[in-house]
Amino acid sequence: TVGRETLSDPAANARAVKSLSYLLGADVTGICEIPAYAWYSHGADGEPIEMKHRYAVVMLIDQEFDTMEGASGDDWISGTQSMRAYLRGAEIAGVMAETLRRLGFAARSQTNVDSDLLHIPLMLLAGLGELSRIGELVLNPFVGPRLKTVVMTTDMPLMPDKPIDFGLQYFCSHCWKCARECPCDAISWGDKVMFNGYEIWKPDVERCARYRLTNARGSACGRCMKTCPLNKVVTADGSVLERVASWCGINARALKPVLVPLAVRIDDWLGNGTRNPVKKWWFDLEVIDGVCVDP
Ligand code: SF4
Ligand code: SF4
Structure with a gap:
């Protein structure tokens, strides 16, 4: 097809695909080659999954700071x-x-509901963040932990990105705020361990899942994400203090032993992570037996 013949430059294709993702509303986008271990072996229907595409376009969607x-x-x-x-x-x-299929390339969306791949290894390979103390959560330097992922896999030739190191391992080693704030103590207070070939802070996923499913005072949970000191707005919309702190965190590595404990204390002192009643715009309502009630 026309697309396959003319769109053969991986760098130009990557720029165009990323630009399209931003036009459509993605917040941060990275690209990686898909390793075999990222593919599930079988689908929900029990049928084997075919490793059919070479590249993953990994996109982060901000869960929205103000809310x-x-x-x-x-x-x-x-x-x-x-x-x-x-x-x-x-x-x-x-x-x-x-859009890519119409240009002649194989492509499919890999969503939260239906995905042939694990997203976390792809996020790491696409340079979208590092694993955090929260556990199975890749934290991004710009959106922090406040994100969800979606992936598009394709055989269109694309220039991959590289994994990043923005100093998060040091930060999380000296900040225990998510572990302190987790309502069911599912987040590790200790050191990283080797698990499935990854060096991670291993969360108690059963406790977390049980709390999320049985939480009688809300729907699910994202308290670790909400209270993390890196849950900030560090773009031009954010406060100067938060933007400077973010810049120092990423670029002034030598100052980390001084800055990290200070940053965590100042975050608490400023009351970050608490609920701001001015920003609460929704009604707490639940539908039980077809009737809307105050939960
Ligand atoms: S989602 Fe909630 S329960 Fe699960 S680890 Fe985070 S704070 Fe704990
Ligand atoms: S709260 Fe602290 S320890 Fe937990 S993920 Fe955020 S920075 Fe890391």
């Missing part, structure tokens, strides 16, 4: 924030995959 400021992280808006980001991601990846 999160008004929330506790495990109240009634929590599930909505997650699902909105998943839905937005599915729409973006679906439109992108269809």
